[in-house]
Amino acid sequence: MPVFWLALIVLAIAALGFAAGRSRALSAAGGDSRGLHSLPTYYGWNVALKAMVPAFFLLLAWLLIQPFYVNSVVSGMIPDSEIREGSSRSLMMAEVQRTATGLDNAIAEGVMDDAFARDPDADIADVTERLKSSGQIVTSEITRPMLQAAQELRVKSAAGYSIMSIAVIIAAVAGALWGIRESLPDFRARNVVEQGVRMLLIAAASIAILTTVGILLSLVFNTVEFFRLYPAMDFFFGTQWAPSFSGRGGSSELGVLPLLWGTLYISIVALAVAVPIGLFSAIYLSEYASPRVRSVAKPLLEILAGIPTIVYGLFALLTVGPLLVSVFGRDGLNWMQSGTAVMTAGLVMGIMLIPFVSSLSDDIINAVPQAMRDGSYGLGATQSETIRQVVIPAALPGIVGAVLLAASRAIGETMIVVLGAGAAARLSLNPFEAMTTVTAKIVSQLTGDADFASPEALVAFALGMTLFVITLALNIFALYIVRKYREQYE
Amino acid sequence: MDDLRLTERDVTSQDAKIAAKNVQVYYGDTHAIKDVSVEIKDKTVTAFIGPSGCGKSTFLRCLNRMNDTIDICRVEGDIRIDGEDIYDKRIDPVQLRAKVGMVFQKPNPFPKSIYDNIAYGPRIHGLAKNKADLDVIVEKSLRRGAIWDEVKDRLNAPGTGLSGGQQQRLCIARAIATEPEVLLMDEPCSALDPIATAQVEELIDELRENYSVVIVTHSMQQAARVSQKTAFFHLGNLVEYGETGQIFTNPSDPRTESYITGRIG
Structure with a gap:
């Protein structure tokens, strides 16, 4: 039975349980809801929760655990002698799984019947032929133990899923019955639902946190893997960024310094644009503007924050770059070779950051009593x-927080850099030269066709980790500043 | 009020410092102050009493044009300080406020050091020639604010770290530091405990020597204790204005009597 249908059945049981629990509680109280501890719907929800929660947990756990269990049983069926040279048990198991899926699909297409798919003594050549004719992918030659393992896999999985369906439905019904039995006037259904709501919120929060932890762990493991292949000293202190994609290996120079410098330089230019403009517009909006101007101007400013960064990137590439070239380029001051430069990306990124600075600062300035x-x-x-002397000093911690948040945005920005700053990693002080940032290089390292296990690809994780540590440090610093000075005027 | 001392309290000066004639204040469509005329004497403590929302704070804020900072507020009529119309176009409200200091209901020290709180006004108005001069002004103001002994060892500590009563005296000292001629106090003791209140009241009595003080208060005992003249406001009207002793012992208007005996308010 497909999982979708199973879920629907559980929901239906819960809905029936809801109605039953509600009406049982009501009738036990003689139809008068004032005789109940809780409102009638709470009794309904109690039953529904008791039907749904254990059933869905069982379903989820089963779906996660069964493949592991079946795989380990089936993998025992393949004798060591069958494992081919240069292969491993896990690769063989992948083959077995592919064959099992192939058999399933072949039956669905009608090229073989169920009995044939189950026949352990079926002619291997015939099976292979039929699988191929139904468009299934058969990579290597199917051997008899493999076929048998695949057949066993199918049988075990199918059996497992039917048991699972039955177990889930039993759990749902048992939960519902338990809840209905409880639906008596004295039962504190309201408190149970309150607990349920609390658990739901905790679950949501933990999913968010666990995902973050998971992302972090994957970053850490891949970074460690990278440092096994490439010396950490060369990565952190190397001044050359020259990855080789020839596949020879060992010839790449992966120094992070030029990238960090590019990131820092572009961010500084961006903040030099965004902080004064953002702060001044925040002061105007919160202190000088009439309510009418404010009600129009503030949303307009916040629209800037809604523009996708790729659009800013286009703006940098097509408008700001050529404009700067016409002034600083060969026809003008001759400082600039092409439109892609630190200045281009920095200016456009600064415009992007204005609403961050202004909107946060505006709220903070308004919060000054x-x-x-x-x-x-x-x-x-x-x-x-x-x-100057009272409002800004009182709001300063918050404003610093806003600027640091904008800074971590600037450091993590990718699209504007890719389009506006060029792709050349270099250590230079000239803001009219092309440079690149950590984020832009992560993109180019991972979108190339380098082997995923090579240092050229894995360096992306080390770069990501570096960036993560920097922005994390900035955010923690921002929080620290805000906390330390927050209560000053309260 | 059974304190007969009140009737005997003398008024040290007869010069009118502030003269308000036919003042009307509107908040949008609400007519908040209706035709109030009052003459406030120099070197005198004048108390404004009345039930909440009667307009006494609003009228107080007219005297240093603090109502200008409220968009919907409109003031009509004639208010003169030393014979000069303060709502005249040529008058700079910023300069006026330096001359007419104000202390607010809730102590509002700036999030700066005690020293910087006091030095704020003198620095803005350029009252000190140099640092030593400023030090003198700060010490003098803190002494007059009756808080010098408590803070002289920690002038660089934040003003917000003081207790409520100390903060309010700091704010009074801050207002004094700009050397105003009139000091307006909007319920300066409503956020303070009785001991701090007594300290501030004592201070107000001392300030009378140099300034004309106008105090808004909800406490009739306080008005009786600190003021020489009392004005009773009710529903935006000035009901009665006269010697404090006379207002509390022998009010001429029945509404004043009802209020001070606790029947309205």
């Missing part, structure tokens, strides 16, 4: 004196 401003006005200070 009016009493501070009144106190300053009451002493005869002008508006700009008040802002």
